[in-house]
Amino acid sequence: MSQEHKVGTALITGASSGIGAVYTDRFAKRGYDVILVARDEARLNALASKLHAQYGIAAQVLPADLSTEAGIRAVENRLEADASITLFVNNAGIARLGALAEMPKQDISDIIQINVHAASRLAAAAARAFTPRKAGRIINVASVLALISERFNPIYNASKAFVLSLSQSMQNELSPLGIKVQAVLPGATRTEIWSRAGADISVLPPEMVMGVDEMVDAALAGFDRDEVVTIPSLPDAAEFDAFTQARLKMGPNLSRDHAAARYHTAAVA
Numbered sequence: 001m002s003q004e005h006k007v008g009t010a011l012i013t014g015a016s017s018g019i020g021a022v023y024t025d026r027f028a029k030r031g032y033d034v035i036l037v038a039r040d041e042a043r044l045n046a047l048a049s050k051l052h053a054q055y056g057i058a059a060q061v062l063p064a065d066l067s068t069e070a071g072i073r074a075v076e077n078r079l080e081a082d083a084s085i086t087l088f089v090n091n092a093g094i095a096r097l098g099a100l101a102e103m104p105k106q107d108i109s110d111i112i113q114i115n116v117h118a119a120s121r122l123a124a125a126a127a128r129a130f131t132p133r134k135a136g137r138i139i140n141v142a143s144v145l146a147l148i149s150e151r152f153n154p155i156y157n158a159s160k161a162f163v164l165s166l167s168q169s170m171q172n173e174l175s176p177l178g179i180k181v182q183a184v185l186p187g188a189t190r191t192e193i194w195s196r197a198g199a200d201i202s203v204l205p206p207e208m209v210m211g212v213d214e215m216v217d218a219a220l221a222g223f224d225r226d227e228v229v230t231i232p233s234l235p236d237a238a239e240f241d242a243f244t245q246a247r248l249k250m251g252p253n254l255s256r257d258h259a260a261a262r263y264h265t266a267a268v269a
């Protein structure tokens with residue numbers, strides 16, 4: 001049996017550029033057949049041809065606009081119908097800058113539609129496909145902004161906090177069924193997302209910005225260790241573990257039959 005038949009097929013959204021394009025290259029290099037999803041068909045075709053020639057794997061393109069119901073359905077259908085798919089990289093996303101009060105309404109809708117709605121629909125489709133097989137891997141690309149609500153843009157940050165929460169809930173639900181979920185939280189990474197958002201990445205201190213190849217290779221090191229949350233920049237993983245422990249410690253007290261003592265007023269007593 002050839003290597004590609006052992007590892008199966010990876011479907012990657014946002015494969016036409018940046019993080020998704022590097023993931024596609026790396027999984028093709030590992031012997032996966034790949035299905036490339038994004039809107040720009042010419043770019044997808046060029047990358048698919050290159051990867052086929054370079055690694056000898058099968059590379060197919062699935063052009064889809066994830067801001068539309070038709071686009072989401074096309075990818076959902078593929079995830080559910082193609083039993084060769086063993087890995088789903090839920091990566092497509094957009095960013096916008098600016099204060100909430102100054103954001104165009106369409107930008108708010110677009111971020112939620114792609115980063116939250118499409119990402120959720122496709123995560124669920126992968127879960128439906130993988131559950132009967134009791135196998136499969138899902139990578140959700142979130143952002144460190146899931147953890148830093150005080151910077152950047154409120155809607156983008158919240159969309160990525162959603163992806164982190166979704167991933168942790170998915171891991172909790174799906175790992176007993178044999179499906180592994182990883183959330184990847186990149187810091188600022190040198191890709192087109194910045195110029196697409198009308199931002200100039202060069203205004204950031206260079207020590208804050210990672211190259212896209214290094215970011216994805218680090219995320220893949222976390223993937224190979226079955227990490228549930230991978231933060232490529234974070235030097236001390238114990239810091240995130242402590243954060244998680246602090247969150248879980250609150251668990252038993254987050255829903256109780258009486259208000260906490262500090263809220264006891266005449267009306268509550």
Ligand SMILES: NC(=O)c1ccc[n+]([C@@H]2O[C@H](COP(=O)([O-])OP(=O)(O)OC[C@H]3O[C@@H](n4cnc5c(N)ncnc54)[C@H](OP(=O)(O)O)[C@@H]3O)[C@@H](O)[C@H]2O)c1
Pocket residue numbers: 013014015016017018019020037038039040041043064065066067071091092093094095114141142143144185186187188189190191192193194196
């Ligand atoms: N770069 C960073 O600093 C950074 C940091 C943290 C997290 N992230 C996250 O990483 C992920 C990838 O971003 P990136 O930095 O690689 O940005 P990018 O280079 O702009 O890539 C975004 C990808 O998403 C696709 N996409 C955008 N809108 C789409 C739509 N309506 N339908 C289908 N595909 C769509 C784009 O392809 P088409 O234009 O061809 O459709 C492209 O392939 C995103 O989820 C982003 O939020 C990035």
